[in-house]
Amino acid sequence: MLKTTTKLLVASALIAGLSTASMAKDKVYKWKLATTWGSTLSPFFDAPTNMAKMVEEMSNGQLKIRVDASNKHKAPFGVLDMVKGGQYDMGHSASYYWKGKDINTLPFSTMPFGMTTPEQYSWFYHGGGMQLMEKVYKKHKVLSFPGGSSGSQMGGWFREEIKTLDDLKGLKMRIPGFAGEIMAKLGLTVTNIPSGELYTSLERGTVDALEWVGPGMDIKMGFHKIASNYYTGWHEPGLDLQFLVNERKFKKLPKNLQQILITAMRVSAYDMYIQNYHMSSEAWAKMEKEYPNIQVKTFPKPVMDAMKEANTELRKEIVKGKPLLKEILDSQEAYQKKVRKWTEMSDYLYLKDNLK
Amino acid sequence: MLKTTTKLLVASALIAGLSTASMAKDKVYKWKLATTWGSTLSPFFDAPTNMAKMVEEMSNGQLKIRVDASNKHKAPFGVLDMVKGGQYDMGHSASYYWKGKDINTLPFSTMPFGMTTPEQYSWFYHGGGMQLMEKVYKKHKVLSFPGGSSGSQMGGWFREEIKTLDDLKGLKMRIPGFAGEIMAKLGLTVTNIPSGELYTSLERGTVDALEWVGPGMDIKMGFHKIASNYYTGWHEPGLDLQFLVNERKFKKLPKNLQQILITAMRVSAYDMYIQNYHMSSEAWAKMEKEYPNIQVKTFPKPVMDAMKEANTELRKEIVKGKPLLKEILDSQEAYQKKVRKWTEMSDYLYLKDNLK
Numbered sequence: 073m074l075k076t077t078t079k080l081l082v083a084s085a086l087i088a089g090l091s092t093a094s095m096a097k098d099k100v101y102k103w104k105l106a107t108t109w110g111s112t113l114s115p116f117f118d119a120p121t122n123m124a125k126m127v128e129e130m131s132n133g134q135l136k137i138r139v140d141a142s143n144k145h146k147a148p149f150g151v152l153d154m155v156k157g158g159q160y161d162m163g164h165s166a167s168y169y170w171k172g173k174d175i176n177t178l179p180f181s182t183m184p185f186g187m188t189t190p191e192q193y194s195w196f197y198h199g200g201g202m203q204l205m206e207k208v209y210k211k212h213k214v215l216s217f218p219g220g221s222s223g224s225q226m227g228g229w230f231r232e233e234i235k236t237l238d239d240l241k242g243l244k245m246r247i248p249g250f251a252g253e254i255m256a257k258l259g260l261t262v263t264n265i266p267s268g269e270l271y272t273s274l275e276r277g278t279v280d281a282l283e284w285v286g287p288g289m290d291i292k293m294g295f296h297k298i299a300s301n302y303y304t305g306w307h308e309p310g311l312d313l314q315f316l317v318n319e320r321k322f323k324k325l326p327k328n329l330q331q332i333l334i335t336a337m338r339v340s341a342y343d344m345y346i347q348n349y350h351m352s353s354e355a356w357a358k359m360e361k362e363y364p365n366i367q368v369k370t371f372p373k374p375v376m377d378a379m380k381e382a383n384t385e386l387r388k389e390i391v392k393g394k395p396l397l398k399e400i401l402d403s404q405e406a407y408q409k410k411v412r413k414w415t416e417m418s419d420y421l422y423l424k425d426n427l428k
Numbered sequence: 429m430l431k432t433t434t435k436l437l438v439a440s441a442l443i444a445g446l447s448t449a450s451m452a453k454d455k456v457y458k459w460k461l462a463t464t465w466g467s468t469l470s471p472f473f474d475a476p477t478n479m480a481k482m483v484e485e486m487s488n489g490q491l492k493i494r495v496d497a498s499n500k501h502k503a504p505f506g507v508l509d510m511v512k513g514g515q516y517d518m519g520h521s522a523s524y525y526w527k528g529k530d531i532n533t534l535p536f537s538t539m540p541f542g543m544t545t546p547e548q549y550s551w552f553y554h555g556g557g558m559q560l561m562e563k564v565y566k567k568h569k570v571l572s573f574p575g576g577s578s579g580s581q582m583g584g585w586f587r588e589e590i591k592t593l594d595d596l597k598g599l600k601m602r603i604p605g606f607a608g609e610i611m612a613k614l615g616l617t618v619t620n621i622p623s624g625e626l627y628t629s630l631e632r633g634t635v636d637a638l639e640w641v642g643p644g645m646d647i648k649m650g651f652h653k654i655a656s657n658y659y660t661g662w663h664e665p666g667l668d669l670q671f672l673v674n675e676r677k678f679k680k681l682p683k684n685l686q687q688i689l690i691t692a693m694r695v696s697a698y699d700m701y702i703q704n705y706h707m708s709s710e711a712w713a714k715m716e717k718e719y720p721n722i723q724v725k726t727f728p729k730p731v732m733d734a735m736k737e738a739n740t741e742l743r744k745e746i747v748k749g750k751p752l753l754k755e756i757l758d759s760q761e762a763y764q765k766k767v768r769k770w771t772e773m774s775d776y777l778y779l780k781d782n783l784k
């Protein structure tokens with residue numbers, strides 16, 4: 073039998089051991105996430121919010137993520153830099169916002185005449201997309217993950233109907249990014265206007281047309297009250313948002329918390345797609361009922377052909393001297409060519425037989 | 429200063445306290461899941477396998493789920509009963525397999541001329557579908573969750589081309605379920621044949637036609653080697669599989685493990701849809717290259733119209749005296765009518781302008 077003092081020592085050692093193990097295991101990680109969006113921009117802002125909620129519940133409060141809207145950190149387009157620099161552990165934004173810093177980030181959001189949402193997710197998860205995204209973001213020392221798809225976006229609200237290519241010439245339109253460059257090639261004057269001024273700009277004729285997202289997000293903006301030509305999409309067939317994670321911070325997390333974080337990001341991205349699908353369906357039903365004069369139109373074939381031609385030319389120009397960008401665009405193009413055949417055989421032909 | 433013996437008592441009490449708390453928190457839960465599928469049936473079997481892996485990693489090994497294929501438990505269509513009875517904690521199957529026991533389980537898989545995958549998930553998560561599913565499964569004391577979508581399935585392999593309604597009369601076809609009843613109304617002899625005998629049946633002419641899933645899963649079966657008319661789908665536009673959980677066992681899990689389980693089921697269901705999308709695209713490319721004689725066809729309009737008519741009649745018959753079934757089918761129909769308009773404006777018209 074051990075002596076009392078020995079017993080005491082053993083007991084103390086046991087307590088110390090248990091406490092240390094318990095402390096390491098129970099260490100609470102408090103993270104911050106910066107979004108490009110304001111807190112009322114549903115469903116974009118909902119994706120990181122839902123993600124943080126799931127993480128906290130699954131980790132039993134061990135990983136808490138505070139989600140900051142853009143009005144808090146005042147740098148909506150500084151999200152990549154803030155995550156890179158460690159001021160924020162995570163971000164929620166869109167990859168194509170970083171094209172000025174690194175052109176290779178462009179294709180991970182969406183490309184004109186590109187893949188639909190299920191096609192793009194197939195490419196990400198089974199067609200080499202994730203590996204290419206990792207390759208691009210490694211040099212920024214951040215990890216990048218799909219952050220939620222808007223689905224196919226609408227081509228925008230036009231005050232006047234577009235009957236010919238000539239109707240586009242001289243038109244002032246708010247349409248940012250690569251799609252804006254295509255429209256500029258077709259003779260439009262392309263401008264970018266802060267979102268808060270869009271409604272007034274369209275109402276006063278400062279712009280003749282603009283695109284935003286789709287019915288689910290457009291309805292709050294009120295464009296349907298002042299323009300009645302709602303064109304179908306061509307330029308953002310499956311815009312995907314992006315979760316960014318500081319690589320160094322991620323590596324410091326225990327393995328199970330890493331897995332919890334990855335899973336929560338993955339599911340909240342899918343969820344956002346479904347949420348926006350529902351919101352668009354509800355919003356369109358409301359718009360159609362309250363404003364029966366709104367007409368859904370597709371651009372006439374000559375306009376569409378001119379857009380496609382401009383797109384092909386711009387893609388050729390943009391990859392010059394940029395082998396990694398070329399590699400990514402080539403990978404998407406090859407994947408799309410193959411997967412589109414399946415989309416046609418399955419959903420497309422099913423829908424064709426069941427519409428009207 | 430406390431006396432040594434008192435110290436010892438305090439120390440012992442502390443150890444005991446820590447151990448108990450630690451034990452409760454670290455208690456390992458070992459669960460078993462029964463699938464309707466064999467272990468080689470990809471991607472159906474992959475969904476529960478991936479789910480179990482995620483759960484184990486996220487819970488740091490605290491919840492381990494053993495996934496049993498059908499050859500292990502020998503009761504592929506006994507999954508609901510085994511989960512209900514507690515022999516298994518969980519299951520992975522398809523809701524419409526239980527229609528013989530409870531007709532209200534039928535609509536949660538898919539319905540002929542029904543919703544596509546994103547439409548159906550919007551209904552589940554935002555259109556009241558989950559609440560209706562809960563209502564149906566509550567009486568069986570199990571929880572039911574979406575378990576992965578096959579996407580739009582193909583209408584099947586036909587040895588001869590179908591040019592008129594008359595070509596269908598007397599044809600022997602393997603097509604199970606509600607869709608089989610529709611085909612029977614059109615004059616086909618509908619049979620069900622175990623999957624292992626399907627290839628030989630088609631080869632020897634025991635059946636003239638059969639449907640399975642789509643290229644991704646059909647390719648292993650080899651039907652493309654012996655039939656060249658591949659018809660597009662109408663009967664299972666977004667077949668969703670199902671996770672089943674024994675309610676009593678679920679309630680015994682700590683809250684964070686419940687959340688881990690729910691999240692892992694949810695993400696692995698979405699993942700299966702994307703996996704099958706990719707597999708179908710790859711498989712079709714291979715089939716098309718190796719068997720260039722295969723032709724993708726849609727049924728002629730009079731055939732399609734007759735199917736729709738039979739579908740409408742059968743739906744009217746089936747709900748007689750079944751108010752809950754009527755409530756579910758009405759909910760789906762109303763949701764589909766609304767959401768289909770958005771599908772048409774977004775993906776459908778985008779694809780239409782970009783095919784050929």
